[in-house]
Every structure is written in structure tokens, then in C-alpha cells.
Amino acid sequence: MNVMDNRATSAMLYLDGVHVSFDGFHAINNLSLTLAPGEMRAIIGPNGAGKTTMMDIITGKTKPDLGTVLFDGVTDLTRLDETRIAELGIGRKFQKPTVFESQTVQDNLLLALNVDHSVKGTLFWRGSKPESERIDKVLETIRLTDARNRLAGSLSHGQKQWLEIGMLLAQDPKLLLVDEPVAGMTDVETHLTAELLKEINKTHTVMVVEHDMTFVRELGVKVTCLHEGTVLAEGTIDQVSSNERVIEVYLGR
Amino acid sequence: MTSHMLTRSLDRGAAMFLMVVAACGILIPLSNLLLPAGSVLQVPTYLVALWGKYVCYAILALSIDLIWGYCGILSLGHGAFFALGGYAMGMYLMRQIGTRGVYGNPILPDFMVFLNYSKLPWTWYGFDMFWFAALMVLLVPGLLAFCFGWLAFRSRVTGVYLSIITQAMTYALLLAFFRNDFGFGGNNGLTDFKDILGFNVQAEGTRAALFALSCLALIVAFLICRSVVSSKLGKVLIAIRDAESRSRFLGYRVESYKLFVFTLSACMAGVAGALYVPQVGIINPGEFAPGNSIEAVIWVAVGGRGTLVGAALGAIVVNYAKTFFTSGVLAPYWLFMLGALFILVTLLLPKGIVGAFNAWRESARERRPAAAAASAAAEDGITEPDMAEERS
């Protein structure tokens, strides 16, 4: 027990014995997982394994029936709502890219910036030089400088994915949850995304869900394979992909 | 560059709107008062009163557009806030009657004497003072909206469910105000007003002044709405309208934003009602009828949701049509016409009159060789999403 507690206090993210069921269907089953500060972790697993649901739990969208979810060693996330969790420093990119389509690329980033998010703060907001410089920098990083005044809705699928990653950068959270970032991307874009995530990981803790094995291999980080809402295997990509149970799950379907 | 062009063109529309309203607010009263009756250019008093009513409706429409067009809150009970503002003003006007009532009671309005009230109910205290009544015009609708919104938004009631409970709210108030023992004049409401701030409400000069004031209120309301929607808060509202849960994950407290804009909107509706009552000379529980609130939403849809100017325009156009059609042989069919208008607009002009106009101008610009195709395509999307989006 004591060992567990010590581990909990040093972890950026600590999940232990988490259960979630939807109308009797157990989407998450006794899920335990730990992310160290500064770590990048890839999560793989077949469709319906519960990867997105796990992110829903961490970000407060879904409340677990049982189990512990701790952030930064101390904060119990199961008692907080989405806004509060975002304020604490957990950012999320959704599986289906969700940007604010009727607003410009630039405004999407402006909305994501981690500045005063209160009603009063936004009502009396005046742009500042450091803010616009940060936006410029993010635009450059996600290669959308030329598209800054375009409506986000008019971007290509890949560009939307990047804009959403850019929003994460603007938000500058301690922990980034990235759900299927390279879905619908070309090989070149996929490669660039891997580079970008590695760059981000230099200063942030990151959890990436992805199906694309070349991409996961390129990230070169510890991999966790989920299946039926629980951890099936954990280790390097080679260890995990040679694990018999993992092969069974992926091929046996 | 695109967004810059866009704000500029929006500003031009807004400036034109403000100029027209200001010109009407000055010229119509002047023409009514200064030109000889019967002259071609003289606006008769009955028209001043009628148009004053339209201007109040335009303010109500703006308040609905602020929450529906920009934040996706479809209130089908905004008539309640309008009526509450109207009642607050009506109560002031009642207490100004004094001994000139049928029963000549210096304190109690006629209906209270008639119903054997022995003393003034506490709810009527202070309404003999204009400043107090004016404060209540803002406070009562604002407070109701705040409490209602606090409960509804915190429990994340959205979409159709929210619309239904706003209908229930106005219906409940309708029933309450109908009751004699509720203390606000029962089904007869409040009427027979004599004067306002010492001026005879029936006098031409007072009517002209009320018209001018209504135009001024429309201008102020418009400027408030504009500055709200063009601030960063406005961007957050649109973000909430388009992707509510996404905004939460960015750390915005959605319920606070909704509560702010809903309360502001209710206060504006209250002011509209307060200006309306002295111009029509009566306020009764019928103003709480759920149908009224639905009609007001139709004005906004017709004019163009999420455009502000369109909302005000829609209120005036639809009400002009209503006056025109309900005064002839077509009168019994007005509601059918209104329904048909709503369906037609939804099908043919999903972005309303102003939205369609913007799209037309955009395509005209696109045809011009100088305009870059990309910028036109980007701008095309700025007009608000159509109403099908309400489902979330």
C-alpha cells in the first residue's frame, strides 16, 4: 500500500482500479496506469478498447463508478468538472477534430490561450503584444501562418488536426491528451506530427492514443495496449507488438 | 486581411442602421409636432405611437438575437421579461393616477378599491417614485433571468429542453398575473394611465418624446450588443454556440457566460417592455402569452439570426406586415401567414434577410476579378449556422 502511495505522489497522472459502465456495459475495467512527469506515452488498442473513454474520465467528461484518478500526485480529478480540470492544466485534442469552425484560425488560438477565462476578463480583454507573439509562434509551429485569417471550418482535415494541436500549445497545459492525431493525414503530415509531438514532449507530459503503428514506432516511447477497458500489455513497441495476447487481440477479431 | 474586411463591412452595416434609427428618432417626432396636420410630410400621431411600438419590439428582438444568434440559447419565454418590464412601468403609471381614478383613492389604484384592498400590497411600495420603477424595470427581469439561468445552465439544460422550460416559465407567469389575488390587476391588467413624470401620456408631445426615447434606447441596446459580441467575450459566446463542450475543455465556465448574457438580455427586454407600455396605454397578462415569445423569435429568424441589424429589421418588417394584414379581410389568417412565413424563411432564407443580403453581396464581390477566391470562400461561412444546428 505504502509503495503505491509513494508512486501516486510522484506521478503526473495516476489511475488505479478505475471502473466505468454504460448501462451495464463495462467500458473500463479495473484500469490502472501511471504517467511520470515529462513522460510521453503511446496508448494503442483495438476500436472500442476504451481509449477515448479513459480520456473522458481524466478530463471530467465521464465520472468513473469506482477507482482513483490523481493528477500531479494530489488532485482527485473525479470530483472536478471539465472547466476546473482544464484550469488545472490538462489539455485535450479530440478524436474527431473539434475546432471552432465559424471563427478564424487566429481566433481559435486566441480562445485557447491560457489567460484570464472569466466573463469579466474576456469582456474587457485588450490584446497584448506577448499574446499576439505567442499566437504567431504557434501559427508558425503548426504551419498555418498563411491561413491565420481563414475560417477554421474551411481548413483541410489534416490542417484541422494541426490547429487543434496548436490550440493545445496555446493552452500550454502540464498534461496533453492527444486522441488519434494523425487520422486522415498523409505520410508526410504524419511524420511532421510525430516530430511536433516529440518537440512538445521536451517541455510537457503527453499521452497519445494512436492506431498508426509506424507513427507509434516513430515516437519511440513506452507503449500501453488497452483491451476491453483494461491494460493488456505495457513496454517498448517491440515488446508489446510481440506479446502473444496483443497479437491475439489484434488478429483474432 | 479577410477578417479586417469583414469587420469593416459589418461596421458599415451597423453605422447605416444607427444613422437610420437616429434620423427616424429625430425627424418623425419633429414632423409630427411641427408640420401642420394633414400635410403630406406630417406623421400623424397614431403612426408615431404605432412605430414606437415597433421600435420596442426591435429592442426585444435584439435581446433575443444576443442570446440565440450568438450563444445558441433559444429562449421561447423572452416575452415574460418584456412583460415584467412593462408591468414595472405600468405600476408607476398607475400610482401617478392618484385621486383622478374612478374611486378617487389617493393611494390605491382603482382595481384595488374595487377588490376591497384595505392597504397597498408591499409589492407596490416605491412605485410612486420614477427612479424606483425604472430600477425595477431592470432588476425584476434581470433577477428572474439570473435565478432561472442559474438553475438551468448549472444543470446543463440546453437545446429544446431549455426552450420548453422558458415556455413553461412565461406560461406560469401568465397564469399568476391572471389571478386577481396576485395583486397586479388580474386579467384587466393595468390601464387608464394619466401621466408620466408629470406629462400627459396621451399628449402629442409626450408620444413624440416617447418615440424619440425608444429610438435612443434601440441605439443604446444595439451598441451594447455590438460591443459585447465584438469583444473577446463575443468570441467565447460563439465558441459555446458552436461547440459547447469544447469550450469547457479549454477552461471556460460555460454556465457563467450563459448566465451573463441571458441576464443582460432579459434586462434589455425589460426596458423594451417599459417603453412599450406608456405608448400602447395598457399592460395585461396577455403579454405573457407563450405565443408572443415565439413570434419574437420568428422576427429574429426572418431578419437574420446572429446579425443584430437583422433582428431589429425582422421585428419591424414582420410587425408592419402584421398590422397590414390584421386590419383587413385577411385578419383571421394572420397566424397561418406567420407560420407560413417562418417555414418559407427557414427553407429559402435560412440566414434571414440580412444573411441572404450578405451572401448576395459576397457573391457579387466574388464575381469581380480583383477579389481573391479564397477570401470569398472564407467569408461565406461567417454568417451564422442555420437553425438545424439547434438539435444539440
Ligand SMILES: Nc1ncnc2c1ncn2[C@@H]1O[C@H](COP(=O)(O)OP(=O)(O)O)[C@@H](O)[C@H]1O
Ligand atoms: N457515453 C457512452 N455511452 C455508452 N457507451 C459508450 C459511451 N462512451 C463509450 N461507450 C462504449 O465504450 C466502449 C469504449 O469506447 P471508446 O472509449 O470510444 O473506445 P476507443 O476510443 O478505444 O475506440 C465502446 O464499446 C463504446 O461503444
Ligand SMILES: [Mg+2]
Ligand atoms: Mg477513440
